[in-house]
Amino acid sequence: MSVRRDQLLEATIDYLLANGVSGLSLRPLAAAIGTKARLLIYHFGSRDALLSAALSVILQRVQEEFLTMQREASLERALIRFWNFATDKKNGGTLRLIFEVHGLAPHHPKMFGAYTRNALESWRRLLVQKIGGRRREERATLIIAVVDGLLLDYLATGDRARNTRALKGFIKTL
Numbered sequence: 001m002s003v004r005r006d007q008l009l010e011a012t013i014d015y016l017l018a019n020g021v022s023g024l025s026l027r028p029l030a031a032a033i034g035t036k037a038r039l040l041i042y043h044f045g046s047r048d049a050l051l052s053a054a055l056s057v058i059l060q061r062v063q064e065e066f067l068t069m070q071r072e073a074s075l076e077r078a079l080i081r082f083w084n085f086a087t088d089k090k091n092g093g094t095l096r097l098i099f100e101v102h103g104l105a106p107h108h109p110k111m112f113g114a115y116t117r118n119a120l121e122s123w124r125r126l127l128v129q130k131i132g133g134r135r136r137e138e139r140a141t142l143i144i145a146v147v148d149g150l151l152l153d154y155l156a157t158g159d160r161a162r163n164t165r166a167l168k169g170f171i172k173t174l
Contacts (some may be wrong), residue, residue: 005043008035010055017093018174020100021051025048048111054114055101058094062086063126075130076171083167085159086151098107122145146170 011033016024019032026037026047032109044050055078070078073116086095127140147167154163 002043008033008040008043009050009053009057009069011035011038012050013057016051016054016097017058020097021104022100023102024051028044035099049110052115058097059115059119059122060163062094062098062113063122066126070130075127076174077149080170083164085149087154087164099155102148106127151170 012029012099015029015032024047026040030037030040040047040050044053059089066082069081069085072078073081084116085091099114102116102119105116124137124140127143128136131139131143133139150163150170153166154160157163
């Protein structure tokens with residue numbers, strides 16, 4: 001990748017984390033990050049390709065955090081550490097963006113469907129590697145569903161304490 005492309009991608013990521021993806025147009029995005037829409041097209045080919053690249057980087061960064069946590073701890077401890085990371089106020093933009101994209105995917109499958117399928121599949125693969133015993137695939141799917149549901153509840157209500165208690169209760173069942 002070129003240095004300029006990397007800079008544009010990082011600026012786009014910052015913009016998306018602050019503003020989300022709903023109604024995203026290249027001209028306002030370009031103006032906000034100090035460039036021109038045609039330069040974004042030159043480097044990324046299309047708005048959708050730029051968005052896909054940005055979302056992929058965000059997913060990769062979040063998963064790298066989880067991988068670091070799971071290497072250093074049991075699955076249960078890694079889930080608590082990840083929860084604390086995900087619900088930290090400094091990561092609020094990331095959490096909101098991820099759920100915004102997952103919510104838009106059923107209505108805009110061409111734009112977000114591949115990303116959401118890939119994100120869920122890559123999370124499942126990460127967990128399957130960490131989980132021992134039988135039915136690892138099903139258990140990984142259940143963990144993703146529960147954590148996603150609790151994170152969505154947290155986003156909607158702001159009740160971190162209740163959702164943290166719920167996560168700890170769920171972890172005891174593992």
